[in-house]
Amino acid sequence: MRLDGAVTGPAGGAEEDEISSARTLARDPVRVDVSSLTKNFGSVRAVDDLSFTVEPGQVTGFLGPNGAGKTTTLRMALGLITPDRGTATFNGTPYASLPEPMRQVGAVLETAFHPARSGLNHLRVYCRATGLPVSRAAEVLDQVGLGPAGKRKAGGYSLGMRQRLGLATALLGDPAVLVLDEPANGLDPEGIQWLRGFLRHLAHDQGRTVLVSSHLLSEVEQTADRVVIVGAGKLVRQGSLAELRAGSAGSVLVRSPQSAALVELLRSTGTTVSATDGTPDGVTVTGMPIEEVGRRAFAGGIELHELRTHTSGLEEVYFRLTAGSEQYAAGRPDTTTVTGQGAS
Amino acid sequence: MGAVIPRLVRAEWTKLLTTRVWIGLLLGSCLMVGAFATLFTAFAGNTDSGIAPVGTSDYEQLALAVSANATILFIVLGIIGTTQEYRHRTATPTFLASPHRGRVIIAKLVAYALAAVPMALLVIAVDVLVVSVYAGAKGDAPSLSGDNLRVLGGAWAALVIYTVIGVGVGALLRNQVGAIVGVLVYLFVVEGIISSIPATQGAYKWLPGGALESMTATFSGTDLLEPWQGGLLLLAYGLVAAVLGTLLAVRRDVV
Numbered sequence: 001m002r003l004d005g006a007v008t009g010p011a012g013g014a015e016e017d018e019i020s021s022a023r024t025l026a027r028d029p030v031r032v033d034v035s036s037l038t039k040n041f042g043s044v045r046a047v048d049d050l051s052f053t054v055e056p057g058q059v060t061g062f063l064g065p066n067g068a069g070k071t072t073t074l075r076m077a078l079g080l081i082t083p084d085r086g087t088a089t090f091n092g093t094p095y096a097s098l099p100e101p102m103r104q105v106g107a108v109l110e111t112a113f114h115p116a117r118s119g120l121n122h123l124r125v126y127c128r129a130t131g132l133p134v135s136r137a138a139e140v141l142d143q144v145g146l147g148p149a150g151k152r153k154a155g156g157y158s159l160g161m162r163q164r165l166g167l168a169t170a171l172l173g174d175p176a177v178l179v180l181d182e183p184a185n186g187l188d189p190e191g192i193q194w195l196r197g198f199l200r201h202l203a204h205d206q207g208r209t210v211l212v213s214s215h216l217l218s219e220v221e222q223t224a225d226r227v228v229i230v231g232a233g234k235l236v237r238q239g240s241l242a243e244l245r246a247g248s249a250g251s252v253l254v255r256s257p258q259s260a261a262l263v264e265l266l267r268s269t270g271t272t273v274s275a276t277d278g279t280p281d282g283v284t285v286t287g288m289p290i291e292e293v294g295r296r297a298f299a300g301g302i303e304l305h306e307l308r309t310h311t312s313g314l315e316e317v318y319f320r321l322t323a324g325s326e327q328y329a330a331g332r333p334d335t336t337t338v339t340g341q342g343a344s
Numbered sequence: 345m346g347a348v349i350p351r352l353v354r355a356e357w358t359k360l361l362t363t364r365v366w367i368g369l370l371l372g373s374c375l376m377v378g379a380f381a382t383l384f385t386a387f388a389g390n391t392d393s394g395i396a397p398v399g400t401s402d403y404e405q406l407a408l409a410v411s412a413n414a415t416i417l418f419i420v421l422g423i424i425g426t427t428q429e430y431r432h433r434t435a436t437p438t439f440l441a442s443p444h445r446g447r448v449i450i451a452k453l454v455a456y457a458l459a460a461v462p463m464a465l466l467v468i469a470v471d472v473l474v475v476s477v478y479a480g481a482k483g484d485a486p487s488l489s490g491d492n493l494r495v496l497g498g499a500w501a502a503l504v505i506y507t508v509i510g511v512g513v514g515a516l517l518r519n520q521v522g523a524i525v526g527v528l529v530y531l532f533v534v535e536g537i538i539s540s541i542p543a544t545q546g547a548y549k550w551l552p553g554g555a556l557e558s559m560t561a562t563f564s565g566t567d568l569l570e571p572w573q574g575g576l577l578l579l580a581y582g583l584v585a586a587v588l589g590t591l592l593a594v595r596r597d598v599v
């Protein structure tokens with residue numbers, strides 16, 4: 001079974017509908033289980049007792065700040081780094097024990113090519129190594145929209161083209177699982193748009209398991225069904241995006257010169273009312289619909305200067321969840337102590 | 345998984361043939377050997393040079409053994425074969441395709457040994473051609489038989505085996521520039537010192553340079569192994585380096 005999707009390139013347009021026209025659910029779903037993975041680099045604990053699962057038919061976002069241990073985790077799952085403890089399995093089998101690993105798991109890690117070798121020849125090498133027909137190289141190259149550049153040396157590719165070549169390498173074996181480490185790096189907005197549609201197509205229409213890491217929530221927010229959030233090598237949260245949003249249930253912001261009286265009126269079970277930072281006459285209400293807040297204020301004859309919902313966006317939730325877990329925190333802009341830059 | 349190794353061998357050939365490293369090293373080898381053969385023939389019989397005249401077996405064996413000088417480029421070919429994976433970070437896709445890293449090294453040893461066979465033949469053909477034409481013009485082209493053939497066979501085997509050693513050394517050291525410089529310094533400096541100090545001279549025949557000399561030597565001035573022993577010893581050096589490399593270096597984390 002091939003990835004004969006309708007996706008041929010980054011050309012804009014109504015990708016989504018075109019893509020879903022090729023419905024193929026021909027492979028066995030594969031579940032990825034990461035269990036208690038732990039890895040120390042010297043005295044630094046890069047990954048700390050990390051466990052999570054990745055389900056088939058979904059795009060799972062693997063989120064965390066730079067240096068949170070995402071790349072190390074993915075490399076451990078793929079047998080490139082030996083964990084100090086813990087396992088990662090694909091339907092129960094570790095990567096190194098899979099009989100034909102590239103036909104079951106495709107991985108896009110760093111962009112690693114011999115600069116003097118053409119993109120097409122790069123793919124042919126791995127066709128040979130995996131026992132696939134070399135014609136497969138041209139197929140996947142077309143699939144990622146790199147066909148016309150196939151005969152050029154990979155050293156001359158732009159960052160976005162390299163990412164596409166990496167993706168093509170991962171697709172060679174038509175795998176049931178795709179693991180992508182920061183695949184959007186270097187892609188232009190059109191390329192990112194294309195990648196999102198492509199990943200959704202692979203997961204939703206074709207039933208593949210897609211795990212995509214990013215340090216930016218906004219990158220996976222529109223693509224992912226589930227997220228696994230890590231900070232400082234530890235699991236911070238895993239669940240669906242909807243669950244994550246629910247965890248950040250919106251609040252209602254009210255401003256009134258009679259805020260003390262308002263607080264009394266709004267008291268009821270399941271509702272919390274607290275003073276709002278920065279506005280002396282404001283209160284934040286959670287657990288009560290905005291209509292109810294307005295109704296009670298009106299009934300109590302309380303003058304309002306402002307009444308609005310405040311949805312702390314996902315970005316804020318993500319930021320709050322991972323706050324303080326950056327490996328390298330930069331100093332505040334107004335101070336002179338810049339401690340370093342993150343790396344993943 | 346008997347079928348995996350041939351696949352990986354073919355992948356290594358594809359890697360080899362899709363960059364120009366092999367062409368450069370092969371042309372370099374041919375030029376070097378052709379130049380040596382020309383020089384040796386030009387000064388054959390010249391009393392100052394000490395080279396025996398054309399037509400003598402001493403001259404013929406000397407001129408037909410110059411192919412062995414290309415071992416230095418063939419070992420570089422092997423070194424690049426392994427270390428390029430680290431230099432260009434293709435170790436990642438390579439080990440993703442074959443998580444059993446020992447198999448990758450075995451495939452490289454086989455692939456480069458087999459690739460070196462025709463390359464070495466070409467180098468030797470250049471040597472034979474130059475010597476035959478030039479010495480023939482000076483009066484007496486060497487016959488390709490007897491000891492002359494043994495010398496050519498020794499040089500050919502040495503070229504192939506040095507390629508294998510290169511793969512092994514590359515697996516052990518992983519750093520391309522470091523491995524090439526290290527091998528050059530060892531062969532040209534360290535072994536030269538060892539062979540010239542009386543206290544260590546006895547060890548020379550057991551070293552790669554001494555073993556190489558045993559395969560192509562035309563005079564038995566120094567104490568050397570038999571050619572076949574030298575060949576086996578060289579092969580053992582290559583395989584030991586590959587095994588150590590696999591155990592100590594190649595298994596390390598690819599980050």
